[in-house]
Amino acid sequence: MNAVIDLASALIRIPSITPYDKGCQALLIERLTALGFSIVPLPYQESHNFWAYYGEAKPSLVFAGHTDVVPVGDENAWKFPPFEPTLHEGHLYGRGAADMKGALACMIVAVEKFIQAHPHFKGGIGFLITSAEEGPSHEGTPIVLDYLKENDISIDYCIVGEPTSEIHLGDVIKNGRRGSLTGRLIIQGKQGHIAYPHLADNPIHRAIPVLNELLNHPWDEGNAHFQPTSFQISNIHAGTGAGNVIPADITIDFNLRYSPEITADKIQSIITSLLQRHALNYTLDFIHYGEPYYTDNHAFLAQCQKTIFAAIQNMPRLSTSGGTSDARYIAKYCKNIIELGLSNASIHQVNEQVRVDDLINLTNIYYFFMRDFLTR
Ligand SMILES: [Zn+2]
Numbered sequence: 001m002n003a004v005i006d007l008a009s010a011l012i013r014i015p016s017i018t019p020y021d022k023g024c025q026a027l028l029i030e031r032l033t034a035l036g037f038s039i040v041p042l043p044y045q046e047s048h049n050f051w052a053y054y055g056e057a058k059p060s061l062v063f064a065g066h067t068d069v070v071p072v073g074d075e076n077a078w079k080f081p082p083f084e085p086t087l088h089e090g091h092l093y094g095r096g097a098a099d100m101k102g103a104l105a106c107m108i109v110a111v112e113k114f115i116q117a118h119p120h121f122k123g124g125i126g127f128l129i130t131s132a133e134e135g136p137s138h139e140g141t142p143i144v145l146d147y148l149k150e151n152d153i154s155i156d157y158c159i160v161g162e163p164t165s166e167i168h169l170g171d172v173i174k175n176g177r178r179g180s181l182t183g184r185l186i187i188q189g190k191q192g193h194i195a196y197p198h199l200a201d202n203p204i205h206r207a208i209p210v211l212n213e214l215l216n217h218p219w220d221e222g223n224a225h226f227q228p229t230s231f232q233i234s235n236i237h238a239g240t241g242a243g244n245v246i247p248a249d250i251t252i253d254f255n256l257r258y259s260p261e262i263t264a265d266k267i268q269s270i271i272t273s274l275l276q277r278h279a280l281n282y283t284l285d286f287i288h289y290g291e292p293y294y295t296d297n298h299a300f301l302a303q304c305q306k307t308i309f310a311a312i313q314n315m316p317r318l319s320t321s322g323g324t325s326d327a328r329y330i331a332k333y334c335k336n337i338i339e340l341g342l343s344n345a346s347i348h349q350v351n352e353q354v355r356v357d358d359l360i361n362l363t364n365i366y367y368f369f370m371r372d373f374l375t376r
Helices: 003-012 024-035 097-117 139-149 203-216 264-277 298-311 356-374
Strands: 038-041 049-055 060-066 087-089 090-091 122-131 157-160 173-174 177-189 229-239 249-258 282-290 317-319 337-340 352-354
Touching: 003 024, 003 090, 003 097, 003 356, 024 038, 024 049, 024 122, 024 337, 038 317, 049 139, 049 337, 060 097, 090 097, 090 356, 097 122, 097 177, 097 352, 097 356, 122 139, 122 356, 139 298, 157 356, 177 264, 203 229, 203 249, 203 264, 229 352, 264 282, 352 356
Parallel strands: 060 122, 060 157, 157 337, 173 317
Antiparallel strands: 038 049, 049 122, 087 090, 090 352, 173 337, 177 249, 177 282, 229 249
16 A cells, blocks of 8 residues: 555554554654654653654754544544544545644655655754644643753754645645633622522623623734634533522633734733723633744745645645644744644544545655755
């Protein structure tokens, strides 16, 4: 069979639910070692991470990715067992096929072909691999970046193999992501009989005008590259279940995907002062999942688009939409970073799958990146 399908299948067969790697990285390391890469394993707590490098220090082109996957969900809803890679009607099925074991296989096979065809290329090739991306991501990529900083190793160009394609392979590359801030607001009231509201204090009623104000708040208008910041409520819980009881409290979970036109600190202070204005008895906790990042080196981005076009005759568009990714960590360390990978149509769903043709074409794209950035 095809080398890419073989490696993708071998990776899918390993149930590496985040943050466990369970041997996926050993497969990658075996292939990279055979090519002459030097390997630095950087495990941290439950996570496995490694840095691998081959060639001269500069310029460096680094492939970044993760070997962990999200849980399978309802296993009975899968057409084929999630950890038994299955070829069916031109698609490869299995958890991680698209996000992102397929792309890891493409990277490895592309590098093997490239080094064979260009043994004296200019610069070097790196791999920054983690098993913590889908879970405790701070135990993964940042640990490797700490190692790079301590050892003065720079990254000139970075491709993160996250599934960015939408309709056709390579139609979208991400050159930025919004930030993500989650909050939990608990408003205290006073429990009582619903027929005696003057003896109680209804926290649901207190929450409604506050939520209304938050929903209508003009956080920002985004900018030419980013959608406006969005406030969304994910969960609301209040009530004892009885129809005649005013509850004691209400819990509201919310999330903001925010643009670089605002900061997490600014959002927190807006929400806090709004709550204080409503004179509530409340607690408010935030978790900051990630800052936004944005790659604005136009020459680099134009070259990326050209390279993809050369490989598959498709001109990708730039996008900053979607969830967070580990690129947000690497972007602090490398100015020239994009995300480019397989189709995101089935990621994190049951029946995750990828077109076999896409695996072959993505291998080609990654090959062209090395050719264009490392052979001049
Ligand atoms: Zn991913």
